[in-house]
Amino acid sequence: MAANSQKALEYAHQHNAEFLSDLKELLRIPSISTDPAHQADMVLTATWLKRQLTNLGCEHAEIFPTQRHPVVYADYIRAGATAPTILIYGHYDVQPVDPVGLWKTNPFDPIEQGNQLFSRGASDMKGQVVASIKAVESILRTGSLPVNVKFMLEGEEEIGSPNLDTFMEEHKHLLACDVVLNPDAGMIAPDVPTIVYALRGLAYFELRVYGPAHDLHSGIFGGVVHNPAQALCELIAGMYDDQGRVTLPGFYDHVQALSAEERQELSRLPTDGQFYQEMTGVPKIWGDAEYTPGERVGARPTLEVHGLLSGFTGTGTKTVIPAWAMAKISSRLVPDQNPEEVDQQLRQYLKANAPSTIRWELTTFGGGPPSYTERDLPATQALVQALESVWSKHVVYKREGGSIPVVGSVRTILGAPSVLTGFGLPDDNAHAPNEKLDLPTWNKGIDALIQFFYNMEDTLQVNK
């Protein structure tokens, strides 16, 4: 076994340049799922992936259309019926690039600067998808794959995966697996191998406040009209108390308390206030002082404003009372909250607090529940060993602040737990201008995935 993994690792090291070249090719396709103008790029990306998986040797590689962006499926099932089956999940869509003026390079022209590869999607998560494919390739080109693998690569993660659950329901048998490998989680630092065992869920909203029938002259009408921008600010301001706690009714009712053991384990994380201050550049860290910064990000829910728009926002001055004001808002959820419950809580808050001087409208976008994977799962331990052998360090266990709703969905629909990994770093600027990938970490990640597939063979008895 060790000899086999050694050959695969050598293959990976020898083909490093080809791997990177393939990743760059994938990054050049601007697969922004939220923007209808990139519809054709989504299809191009799916086609690129199918070709890669076919070249890998997958017997079955297929692009499944959905209501919006297709799912790429492929499998390589030659390890025998008793070998574990791993479903590798990934998404090939990326976030929008605005504000595009803040990018130092073209977001879709990947460029290396030192050890960093700058491009939208490099870290989240085309880099992780290519790492997974290349780990399998390294094994297949140097020996035989000790496990069965299936790929499920979707194009709608950044818009809330509206069609993935239906796809999984319709293809339950095709997707049947023992465990899901999801490399959409990240590491804390290049030298801190990390196991993510919990994820926050997401509930996403657009709140619109309407006042007058059209923009008004603020001189002629100022004093008798509740300014919708003012009213929106009042509603948003009221959503937090001065301790940094969300005020929606019942918001914390189903939030699981942290045990003393878990708080102890989480305290090993190097993510203290100073870490976050340096990472973000804020003048001062903020939040509920009853929890450490690492706990607040991993184990506590939030309510976040992602965007504000109202009235005149150009250069200079204009004295209107705007007709409406809009906010994009989302909540990150932790076990045992769920998106439907927060939707109701937000509506209840608005009903109770919105004044009769304005009208409001709340649109709910796709979200997902939080998730939690047992730390002693055999597949998790296979991953722990893989990471520790590559990094020669003990892993740390982390609750991830981000949301990967598919983790909950595969548990519900396919009955499979997920092991979460990924080789993105906190300063990769995911979802922000100048997204990048740390290439040394990425290369180690490919090694770790190779080890993981070999380690998984040993979990057979435990797992089946």
Next chain:
Amino acid sequence: MAANSQKALEYAHQHNAEFLSDLKELLRIPSISTDPAHQADMVLTATWLKRQLTNLGCEHAEIFPTQRHPVVYADYIRAGATAPTILIYGHYDVQPVDPVGLWKTNPFDPIEQGNQLFSRGASDMKGQVVASIKAVESILRTGSLPVNVKFMLEGEEEIGSPNLDTFMEEHKHLLACDVVLNPDAGMIAPDVPTIVYALRGLAYFELRVYGPAHDLHSGIFGGVVHNPAQALCELIAGMYDDQGRVTLPGFYDHVQALSAEERQELSRLPTDGQFYQEMTGVPKIWGDAEYTPGERVGARPTLEVHGLLSGFTGTGTKTVIPAWAMAKISSRLVPDQNPEEVDQQLRQYLKANAPSTIRWELTTFGGGPPSYTERDLPATQALVQALESVWSKHVVYKREGGSIPVVGSVRTILGAPSVLTGFGLPDDNAHAPNEKLDLPTWNKGIDALIQFFYNMEDTLQVNK
């Protein structure tokens, strides 16, 4: 006298179509002063006005450059040294047209629909400028002008007249006058001739709140970073109490109380809550219940949000913690407030209330003090008689909610009081999409201005 004014009125009625055609020509030039892209249009507009005034017979018509947009000056001084001299003020610049998608017609292609002329600037205030010129023309073509007139038409009113005071200081002698006629005020309704005797001042700001160095992933960082959009909303929400009163420290200290007599006079205004509700389409009127709606607009100060911008505002979802958030804010001031004082109060509020988790930056734009003209001024009474003779109705006295900073400036620099009139209506959509002018009211306005110039001859003894 009556015979002379009769001839002038007849001329005006006979040349109605030409007057309207000239107005449309002027409206077709998109003189948006705030937008550098329209620099050439500003010069075109000034040139058009100079040509009109030269054709009128003005001995001296000149375009005076300023730091930004030129002032058009012209005079017709043949009534003799003992006749009163009236300085006619106007502005030829217009508000921006965004949100341009809400216009039902091209903002710079004036179109008549029934009695309404739709175009940016039709009401505010190219219509009023043309009315003034045409009133003088009607007198000059049918007799002799009983008063001396000077025109001062600026191109920077909608950006706070940054260069007008300097222009007036430098040309004090040229501009010397007994009274200023300022037709930039409006009427309450087509059948309610209105005298505006007080105006609110203006102080305009842009507030920016900065948080992280760049946009952040709200999953990875949500819970430890004070969201700048949230912080901005908190600051704005705190600027009003729940009675609709501004909370800036000392904000009301210098606000003149209304006398019982003035409240009685103002109560004759038909601008009650229902009026404002119908005019604006809001679900319910808002504001400080200790004052009537008419008093709130005319005699009470405001703090208004004109625009909000932060983070992701496009279609769909994006989960960023934005790096910054911006609000455009202004205060309408009443005697004896002044812009400098409110600037200080806002900065004091921000210093006291902005948390250390964010940074803020406040930019101050040009504003102006509030103003007040005595109701028994002879020129005011000349205007009262003119309006009452054309409308056959008693005028009502009104405090105007809008700001015309030049009224304060001409009082200070030229030592002249202003009489305020104008034939715009509250539903003209000034500063908003689908601005329009009520043409029957405009035509009556030209008649009233003709009468006013004749009436002014009689104020000679009183005035000098």
